[in-house]
Amino acid sequence: MIITFDWLKDHLKTNLKEKNLLEQLTNIGLEVESVESLSGDNQLFKVAEIIKTEKHPNADRLKICDVNIGENEVKKVVCGAENAKEGLLTIYAPPGAIIPKTKTKLVVAKIRGVTSYGMLCSESELNLSDESDGITELTKEFRKNIGKSYFSKSKSNLIDLSITPNRPDCLGVRGIARDLAASGFGKLVDLKEKKIYSKNRHTLKVKINKEKGQGCTAFGSCLITNVKNSESPKWLKDKLISIGQKPISAIVDITNYVMLDINRPLHAYDADKIEKGIIVRNSKSGEEFTALDNKNYKLESGMCVISDNKGVLGLGGIIGGTRSGTEFNTKNILLESAYFDPGSIRNTAKKLNLDTDAKFRFERGIDPLSIEDGLNKAAKLIKEICGGEISKIDVQKIETYKTKKIKFDPNIFEKISGFKISLKEMIKILEDLGFEVKKDKKRLELTVPSWRPDISQEVDIVEELVRISGYEKIKYIEPIKQRKKSTLNKFQKLFHFLQRSVASKGYLEAITWSFTDKRYNDYFRDTNKEIKIINPISSELGVLRNSIFSNLIMHVNKNLDRGFKDLSIFEIGPIFSGSNPGEQNTVVCGLSAGKKSRLSWIEKDRNVDVFDVKRDVVQTLVEVGYNSEKFFIDNETPNYYHPGKSGRLFLNNEKNQIAAYFGEIHPNILKHIDIKTESLVGFEIFMENLELPKKTLKDLKVKFSFSDYQKSERDFAFIVNKEVKAQDLIDTISNVDESLIKDIKVFDVYEGDNIPENQKSIAISVTIQSSERTLNEKDLEKINSLIIKTVENKTGAKIRS
């Protein structure tokens, strides 16, 4: 909502300055978004006349115009507009002027070799309208203004307010003035509109159909006959221009003015173009009409339309139609002032994707008792400016407005706000805001003003009182430093631990969007369902991600393009399995690309590989507190991993829930994405599948026991079939004697010379120690042969001699 201080003063008597005004507006909840100066610079734009044009010698489309800018001064201006011709009255901008639209400052410039002193402006360049075809054409009345500034001198700045949706009353200057006055910023001017007393009959019949979902509950109107539509008088034009609106014609300008002044939208019809009478009714499916925005709208059933015998004239409260629009030659006017239901307006406008000033106001709620005031005010202005005769006012209603009453307990104010104001002060504020107040023992009986649809219960009254008395009166109550419940639950603690644990392994944490490109998502979707967003911001962000890899790989690729060769990034966040709330899981997902020790003088470089990510996953889970000796790992992984170089990890061999996947990303995906790196490995840890730690650190640190008896290490080399897994040997050995076997390490894996085809050699070092005594050679020999025998029996291995 744009206002000026000058306009406000039509409704508000005050001696205060604009600076105070801006502060006060914000203090009472009418936030000042911006203040823009319209005065000053715009005084440079002058009414001027083209007295001669000639063709530019070096450009077909350009003309050199001699422009009379008053006081016998003529400037040469190069102009490209087709309508630039001798005798045209237009607007001239001298060098130094700042063009409102582009905010550029004009300078004397040579255009194709001819010097141009200033510019002739289009309406669009001056922000007067969207008309950018040609320069502004002024009517002959402006001849007497040649040399004078086109814009009236205005001291008022343009103040843009952000009005919250609960305050439709402040979409009119008067509403704002009322709030200001209540807050002590001046006095509201009494402007009771005098009623029109007319003997002329209203000859157009208006009917509101009583049907289900009727969006119009009252329709007031009057006829004004024998008018002569014209340009608006200067005061009216200035008023509209002062808030950045473009004057059109007296009748349109008057309806706009009344709307902006008292937030009462009106509509003027050319009465001669209405067939017989007005019928307000629900639209039928498929009905069409051309609206004033020159677009053709096809209606669904149940939209509130204003129609006549021939069909739809307009959408009630949203936009009128071209068929019955007023023009300069309009003689007889039907002026409409109606009440439309906010919900109905909103539904219709949404379906048709229409946004207009009237719609914006009606959907927030117009004062239902302003119908006659609006008609009175506008009809009188029309008569004053365009002449004619006003008929009696006719108001059709299918519902009567019921005043709202609230019983207000004054004690509630302090209970909610935490501070006190006197009852006297409360009553004054409420009365200034337009409430009728009656004292009733302990309570106030309030009648809510008809322009406040937002007020319906006691807490609404509290808000009014706090707002007007000032939020600065609210005290600061220091918070108490006391904790009754732990801040994080176990899952949240796990989240934070995992996040920092993975980061500590050299991964940079990324946060990417929860949605992604369908194409990338498909690479990592595996067998999951695709979840589409109905109205994505772009087709590349059309689905919720089924895996974090989709976004991460995209960003790894971008970083590779930026010239980084070795990089590790991770994200911890949601992936989605369905479109219902809760069908999501928290995943820690990392990607590592390139080499280790690239360009190192001391270490040999190598590609990052699956055992790097395996370490990161296992170490992270161990740091969290899981026992790696219990982990069970196999190679069943989703299709986006390299089938031979990837693994699936369970926290124990019950294999209930998959704790993590890790491995090389499938080479087909790298090929499709065209990612250029020596190696790309990744992992996913599924948080919901991790059993939350049951024991606290305190519980874990109970007894410290160790053996001081001598330990022995024995090495074994087994030859096994290729399919046999290292894990199988380890498990078998550890089961031989859990009390004596303390540690098992694989220190070599070998295939090739001296080993039969399809077999491999696995070398294992076993640490043997008793917690009761020092073992002698005989004991050791016994366990050695038991290990060999058991492994050979269980895995088909042969000890290598």
Added chain:
Amino acid sequence: MSDLKKIKDEFLSKLSGKLDISEINQIKSDLFGKSGLISTQFKKIGTIAEPERKKFASDLNIIKDELQDLINSKTNEFKSAQINEKLEKEKIDITLPERSFVRGKIHPVSQTIDEISSIFSEIGFSVEEGPDVENEYNNFTALNTPENHPARDMHDTFYLDEKKQKLLRTHTSPVQIRTMLKDKPPFKIIAPGRTYRSDSDQTHSPMFHQVEGLHIDKNINMGHLKGCLNYFIKEFFEVDKIKMRFRPSHFPFTEPSAEVDIGYEMKDGKIIIGEGNQWLEILGCGMVHPNVLKNVKVDPSKFQGYAFGIGIDRLAMLKYGINDLRAFFDCDYRWLNHFGFDPLDVPTNYRGLSR
């Protein structure tokens, strides 16, 4: 006697020369080996007659000690010469680079969430979470924003079905609803998380982060709200004084509602929080609307309290001087490295938010 003296003189002279370790060892075995000269003399002690035996034994021991000490010191001398010689050779260029290491980082949004949680933890808030996909009821209707409410226009919503029943939450406020439906009052929670609006330009990202706050108890009023936020902002920006302004606003789920501005000034192109005469809007808040309490079966005549919503990304931008919101989600390696935090920098109550 002369025997001993002879041995002594002979070996003292042998040990006075420059010897290597094998020569020293040879001498050692010549003297103290099984049939070494000194060992042989010791065996003789028993054969010597009583009057002389004592003196012989004493002299022999003195000579033995003398020779043994000399051998030991010769050995040590040799070994240290050897080490010195080795040290002489083992000089490296210590300016050559160390073995490579990699450093991970925590994203500034994650760090900021931890900072926020740490601050609110101190005054008794616990952390709650809710799903990113919400139903229309929790996101709007339950929050006193029925269908056809113009306030819905302020939230450009991503929908997941044609009926517009399922959506990506446009704010963290539905966590209020979930929390209050799940438990009984009092409530004192914050709820950080991802939020979504179909808006995208320099200052808007289709995904961003919010933290919701909710404190419901008997007699919690606007003074508590003001005190809580003032405390938070001071702690968060790590300044002693903060200029804060509450001004009326409107949110359907709170009444009265307020927006909060903080004072700032620009110094050398950087925002300094807490000083100056400029105002910056940083959050929205208010007293939870009785309609919302009714929707979650909390009796508004018995319980009341406040709620607030803060943009986390914006807080991070202000605190750490980040200019472009979109960069948060662009994963530029250089940006993540520059604005990221070391994982060891965990914000806590006792060691503070930062170093």
